[in-house]
Amino acid sequence: MAISLPDARQLSDEVLEALRLRALRGCELGFTEADVAAMLGVSQETVSHWWTAYATGGLDAIPSARTGRPVGTGRTLSDEQARHIQNQIDHQSPEELGIPSPLWSRRAVRDLIRQEFSIAMPVRTVGEYLRRWGYTAKRPRRHARQQDPEEVRRWLEETYPAIEKRAAEQGAAIYWCDETGVAADEHPRYGYARKGCPATMEVPDTHIRMNQISAISNAGTVRFMTYKGSMDGALFTVFLGRLLRTVTRKILLIVDRLKAHEKRTVANWVEAHKDRIEVIPMPARTPELNPDEYLNNDLKGNVNEAGLPANKEDLRSRMQRFMRRLFFAPKHVMNYFLHPCVQYAAGT
Template sequence: MAITLPDSRGLSDEVLQALRLRALHGIESGFSQADVARLLGVAGETVSRWWTAYTAGGLQALPQERTGRPVGTGRTLSDEQGAHLQLLLDTKSPSDLGIAAPVWNRRAVRDLILNEYGLRVPIRTVGEYLRRWGYTAKKPSRHARKQDPDEVREWLEQTYPAIEKLARAERATMFWCDETGTAADAYPGYGYAREGQRATIEVPDPHIRMNMVSGISNTGDVRFLTYSGTMTAERFITFLKQLLTTVPGTIFVIVDNLPAHAKDAVVAWVQQHEDRLAVFYLPRYSPELNPDEYLNNDLKGQVHDAGLPDTSKTLRSRIQRFMHKLLMLPKHVMSYFLHPKVNYCASG
C-alpha cells in the first residue's frame, strides 16, 4: 500500500526546518537531490534551492520563507460549500436532486456543483475533490426501486424475529433459498492487455445456460438442484422433497416472492407436509436480505475461472463442482451470513 506524505505547505516552521537539515545531511551522505526530495515529500526545486544556499553561505543562508500558495487557496469551492455537497452525496440520490444519473459519479457531482453554486468545474477537478473528501469509486449495490421500506422494517423487527423464535421452539433448521442462472458466455472478471488495446475472450454459444436452486443454513449446510429452463412449481416441490429427504427434523424454508414459490400446487404440497415443513416469504423486491444471494455471487465469480464452457453438460458440471466443494466448507457458507445486509440472521 503506497504511503501518501502530507503537503509540506501545511507543516509548521519547526518541521520545515528539520526537513531542510535532513535534506542537506542526505545530500552530504551521498544521496542525489532527486532521491532526497522524493523521500522527504518536497519538490526537487526546493531541495536544489536549499542546497545552493547552504553551499554558498552555510546554514544561516538557508531560506526561511515559504514558497507556493497556502494549502486550500485557489480552490473553486469553499470549505462550507464542500461540507454541504458532501451532506447531499451522503443523504440524497442524483434523482432526488433532479440530476440525470443512476449513481453519484464524477459527471453527476459536476452537475450538482453547477446546480447548487452555478460553478462549472472540470471533471478531473471533481475527481480531486472527491478523493480529498474521502470518496472512492465502488461497484454500486443494487436496490429495488419498488421495495417497500415499511415492509422491510416489519420483516427485520417483527416477522423474522418471530420466525426465529418459532424455529428455536421447534428445533427447526432454517434454509434460505434462491434461484440463479449462469450463462456459458458470461465472465464477470477482468483481463490484462496492452495500453490502448482491449482484453478479449472467445465466447461460446450465448444460448448455453444452466440454472440452480439452492438453500443454505447459518450453520453451514448446503443443498442444491441444477436444472435447465425456468423454475416451476413442480421443480420447486422437487427441491423441497430433497430437503425433507436429506435434512432431519423440522425445516423452515425462507424464499423470495417468485411466482413459482407460491403456486397453488406448492401451497397444497407444503400443507401436506406441515408436520415437518414450513415456507416463509421475504419482503418483496428485497434480494439483499437473502444470504443465498451472496452464494450466487460467489458462484458466478468462480464458475468460469478455468475458461468458458462450450456445452450445457460442461456448464452443469462446473456448477455442481463448485457446489460440492461448498458441501465440505461449512465455515465458508457461514461467511455469506456476515454481509451487513444479512447478519440479522447469522445466528439463531
C-alpha cells in the first residue's frame, strides 16, 4: 500500500524549514531533484528553486516565506471545463493545439488550461486533476513523423484483415519478419546500486556487433538466422529458403520497407516459389506495428544479462541461445502480440 504524504502547504513553518534542509542534503548526496521531491512530497519546481538559491547564496538565500495562494483558494475547473480538457487530451496532441510539447505532460496540460479558460493553475494541481481523471504517466510509444496516417489506417482496417482472410482460405501461415543489430554493450534495462550512485558497467574496448533476421507467428513459432555485415537481397533469399524448409504450409511473410526486401533478385526468387511464399510490405516507417520488433527489444534487453561478450562469436552464441529458448516457449512469443500496437495481429 502506497503511503500518502500530507500537502506540504499545510505543514508548519518549522516542518517546512526541516524539509528544505533535507531537500538540500539530498541534492548534495547526488539524488535527482525529482527523487527528492517525490520522497518529501513537494514539487520538483520547489526543490529546484531551493537548490538554485542555495547554490547561489547559501542557506541565507533560501526563501523562508510561504508563496502562492492559501490552500483552498483559487479558481478551479467546472465539470464542463474538465470534460472539455479531457476531450482535448484524448483526441489531439499538444502540438496540434499550438502547445510546444511532444507529449501531454503536466506543464502541457497547464498551458492548455490557461489557453482555453485563462486559468493559471499550479503544475501540482494539474497533476491532481490528471490523477482524478484517471490519467497516469507512461513511457511513450514512438512512431516516425514521416508515417502516412492514411496508409496506416488502410493497413489496419483493410489490408491486414484481407491478408488474414486470404491466409484462412489458403491454409497459409502469417509470419512477421524483421532484422536487428545487437552490440556487445547491450545491457539489462536496470541495475541496482547504492542510493546516490549510478549503476555502472565495463564495456568492451572494441565495437563488437552481430546482426539477426527473424520471423514469428501469432501461434508462437519463431525462426531466425544470425549474420555479419549488412542485409542484402542475396542474404535475404537465403533466409527465405531456410524458412521454407522448416515451415510446411504456405507462408505470407510481412516485412518492412528495407531496400534488401525490394531487390529484383528477391522478387525473382519469390516469383519462382510463389506457390509456397508471398512477401508483403508493411506501411513505411511503422516499426511499432511489427510484432517482431518487440522480440528484438526483448533480445537486446536480455542477451548480455550474464555479462558482456568477449568477441563476436561469443555474442553470436548468446543471441542463438536466447532465440533457441524461444523455440520451447511459444507462449512467450505469443506475448509479443499483446502489445497495444500489435494486438490487431494477435488473431482470435
